[in-house]
Amino acid sequence: MKYGVKNINKSYKDLKILDNISIDFEEYKTTCILGESGVGKTTLLNIIAGITDKDTGDIIGFGDEVSSFVFQEDRLIEWKNVKDNISFVLQKKIKKIEIENLIDKYLKLVNLEEYKYFYPKDLSGGMRQRISILRAFIYPSRILIMDEPFKSLDINNKQIVIELFKKLKTVEKKTCILVTHDVEEAITLGDKIVILSNKPTRVNVIIDNSSILDENDENKSKLKKVIEGKMIRNI
Ligand SMILES: Nc1ncnc2c1ncn2[C@@H]1O[C@H](COP(=O)(O)OP(=O)(O)OP(=O)(O)O)[C@@H](O)[C@H]1O
Numbered sequence: 001m002k003y004g005v006k007n008i009n010k011s012y013k014d015l016k017i018l019d020n021i022s023i024d025f026e027e028y029k030t031t032c033i034l035g036e037s038g039v040g041k042t043t044l045l046n047i048i049a050g051i052t053d054k055d056t057g058d059i060i061g062f063g064d065e066v067s068s069f070v071f072q073e074d075r076l077i078e079w080k081n082v083k084d085n086i087s088f089v090l091q092k093k094i095k096k097i098e099i100e101n102l103i104d105k106y107l108k109l110v111n112l113e114e115y116k117y118f119y120p121k122d123l124s125g126g127m128r129q130r131i132s133i134l135r136a137f138i139y140p141s142r143i144l145i146m147d148e149p150f151k152s153l154d155i156n157n158k159q160i161v162i163e164l165f166k167k168l169k170t171v172e173k174k175t176c177i178l179v180t181h182d183v184e185e186a187i188t189l190g191d192k193i194v195i196l197s198n199k200p201t202r203v204n205v206i207i208d209n210s211s212i213l214d215e216n217d218e219n220k221s222k223l224k225k226v227i228e229g230k231m232i233r234n235i
Helices: 041-048 082-090 096-109 125-138 155-171 183-189 217-231
Strands: 003-012 015-025 030-034 056-060 067-070 143-147 175-180 192-197 202-208
Touching: 003 041, 015 030, 015 041, 015 202, 030 041, 030 183, 041 143, 041 175, 067 125, 082 096, 082 125, 096 125, 096 155, 125 143, 125 155, 155 183, 175 183, 183 217, 192 217, 202 217
Parallel strands: 030 175, 030 192, 067 143, 143 175
Antiparallel strands: 003 015, 003 056, 192 202
């Protein structure tokens, strides 16, 4: 299956935001869309998800597909416990009898089984976001779209949630699109890093990061410097 965007242009009134954006999203890989605040990352995601109209260009492969989403805020339902928060989104997709087995299996996999009957108010921010990422992975979709999912977390929680994402990625095959302004996040998680910069926003460079994902810190920090340079918007 081929997923991508081609020659996407978008303006809000007279202000051009996205200028001819083309990206291929490789199947089962994680593509990070990286750029400073205001560069148009959320606009691009919303265009991909069909929430916002593009002016011109093509969206490839997403039309008939169901996607899972994870946002900056966790979007758990306060009056439902963990199990019901997950089963709620699965009920139209999976047989009731299978849902509970599935939830048990995944909660166990990520060592969260003891929280099955907890309500969101009794969970920490990091724990809540782990549940929403888990929910997005269990949901039967081939695509997972994440908009700054670690932004509101402190450094420790962020690390824990990132590890959870990596673990789930090894057991559930999904094509992931991760939007972030955080260079380290992109280097840690992205098989491919797409840097958006300039005004109006263009794809500055696409970096194949797959060989550096497990690399040492020295190589990662070199790459970080290169990326930071590319993120600067020449206005
Ligand atoms: N509905 C809208 N009407 C007019 N302008 C908008 C609208 N939505 C976004 N913009 C503008 O488009 C630009 C890009 O916004 P967008 O939220 O897509 O950027 P972003 O890279 O996701 O930023 P952030 O990381 O801060 O969320 C901003 O200048 C924003 O003010």
